[in-house]
Amino acid sequence: MKIAFIGAGKVGAAIAIHLANAGHDVVLAESSDGSASVAAARARSSKLRAAPAAAAVADAEVVFLATPYGANEGVLRPLAGALRGKVLVDCTNPVGPGLSHGLESKRSGAAVVQELAPEAKVVKAFTIYGYENLDAPPPPACALRPAMLFCGDDAAAKSAVAKLVADVGFEPVDVGGLAQALHLEHMTLLWIRMVRAGGASPHTVWARLPRG
Numbered sequence: 001m002k003i004a005f006i007g008a009g010k011v012g013a014a015i016a017i018h019l020a021n022a023g024h025d026v027v028l029a030e031s032s033d034g035s036a037s038v039a040a041a042r043a044r045s046s047k048l049r050a051a052p053a054a055a056a057v058a059d060a061e062v063v064f065l066a067t068p069y070g071a072n073e074g075v076l077r078p079l080a081g082a083l084r085g086k087v088l089v090d091c092t093n094p095v096g097p098g099l100s101h102g103l104e105s106k107r108s109g110a111a112v113v114q115e116l117a118p119e120a121k122v123v124k125a126f127t128i129y130g131y132e133n134l135d136a137p138p139p140p141a142c143a144l145r146p147a148m149l150f151c152g153d154d155a156a157a158k159s160a161v162a163k164l165v166a167d168v169g170f171e172p173v174d175v176g177g178l179a180q181a182l183h184l185e186h187m188t189l190l191w192i193r194m195v196r197a198g199g200a201s202p203h204t205v206w207a208r209l210p211r212g
């Protein structure tokens with residue numbers, strides 16, 4: 001699958017490397033004056049290509065958004081046309097003061113992303129853990145795969161993202177429509193408060209127990 005990343009920092013680079021290793025054609029969007037994170041990611045994997053954002057998006061079937069939440073408006077507005085009909089994976093989290101929800105829980109960050117790219121098929125995914133788990137998901141030998149919860153309104157887009165979630169090493173768990181994104185964003189805050197503020201292991205993950 002042809003995949004573009006806007007944002008290749010801790011989150012974007014980790015996912016991009018796994019997907020390139022799984023055989024996908026992965027390109028990282030870089031700014032006109034170069035991008036330190038794109039160069040660093042490409043130093044970690046020679047499979048990653050780089051291209052200007054508009055070209056990267058135009059050529060992709062799936063686009064990952066892995067930028068700081070506050071950058072989303074400036075990033076997405078000029079690309080809204082190019083994103084028409086594409087799967088847009090929202091990896092961003094609006095985090096406010098004191099590890100609160102950055103939009104005061106009035107609406108989800110994913111709803112704002114959908115508004116900024118109205119004709120993209122937005123799926124919120126890869127957000128509920130810190131980057132440490134994206135860098136190194138538990139090895140395949142583990143009996144239980146860590147769950148990656150995701151949501152979106154387009155069934156075909158979610159099916160494509162579910163495959164990518166599995167390629168990175170997680171059990172895909174579809175939790176419903178994009179209206180569920182607010183709850184995923186709160187789940188992220190739960191994890192961040194436990195780990196970043198509370199001292200729990202950054203390799204804390206959730207799993208779904210099969211019941212016969």
Ligand SMILES: NC(=O)c1ccc[n+]([C@@H]2O[C@H](COP(=O)([O-])OP(=O)(O)OC[C@H]3O[C@@H](n4cnc5c(N)ncnc54)[C@H](OP(=O)(O)O)[C@@H]3O)[C@@H](O)[C@H]2O)c1
Pocket residue numbers: 006007008009010011012031034035036037038066067068069071074075091092093094126127128129130131132
């Ligand atoms: N860190 C985590 O554990 C974690 C986990 C899950 C989700 N998230 C969410 O994922 C997103 C990315 O987090 P991160 O930790 O990967 O951040 P990061 O390491 O700081 O990387 C941010 C990336 O966005 C790019 N960027 C920044 N401002 C930009 C702009 N105005 N236009 C275009 N690109 C821009 C940066 O490029 P340059 O190198 O050119 O600056 C870099 O590639 C955030 O929304 C965060 O809430 C984070």
